[in-house]
Amino acid sequence: MKANIEDKRKAVMDAALKLFTERGFHGTSTAQISKEAGVATGTLFHYFPTKEDLINNLYFEVKGDLSRTMVKDLELQNTFKDKLKKIWDNLVRWGLDNHNEFLFVGQFCNSPYISNFTREEVMKEYVFLHKLVDDGIKNGDVKELPSELIIAMFYQNSRTLVDVISGCGPSCNENKFIDDGFEIVWNGLTKN
Structure with a gap:
């Protein structure tokens, strides 16, 4: 279970890195990050409230x-x-x-x-x-x-x-x- 949690967190971080680099802060929505990471938006907010x-x-x-x-x-x-x-x-x-x-x-x-x-x-x-x-x-x-x-x-x-x-x-x-x-x-x- 712990590996799955860390995998999801890493997926969010990797997706955010890619999108922030490509699109900047304002050009990247949390929905885009969630989609790129393959996780629900609620999962993203579980790890990172904002x-x-x-x-x-x-x-x-x-x-x-x-x-x-x-x-x-x-x-x-x-x-x-x-x-x-x-x-x-x-x-x-x-x-x-x-x-x-x-x-x-x-x-x-x-x-x-x-x-x-x-x-x-x-x-x-x-x-x-x-x-x-x-x-x-x-x-x-x-x-x-x-x-x-x-x-x-x-x-x-x-x-x-x-x-x-x-x-x-x-x-x-x-x-x-x-x-x-x-x-x-x-x-x-x-x-x-």
Whole structure:
């Protein structure tokens, strides 16, 4: 029985992700989400009393998955640059492997439908990144800029790279694009 409940909840979340990404918040009704998920509208409301609850839960889950992916194998890196490169690689590859999720995060990161509470809870998942950047600034590894600016530029450049790689087709040398993209970001962040 529990598996069936989790299956229905996941179906609702997957349908919402697809439709919110394709149609936006206002262009997606709860009836459309229910139909896409193959569940009754009452089932959707059982899990998520409002569409705002649904989008906040989805945002929290997607951003949590992203943060866990970004730190994968981070402990194996020694230098600040190596750590930042590992985060970059993980972030871009996650974006390529989870394109709808990546689009969703980009669409809704500044959305008024994401509550302050959800944003604060999500930010707890990214303390590692803020600490890494703050340490990099303090140690002189990168320019003395606001850490929020560095993180925003890092993320926005990763979005651009995911779009470029996604659009260049099978002839694209994905690894080279990822490495070259990081070097462009790195050169913009360093003092030299």
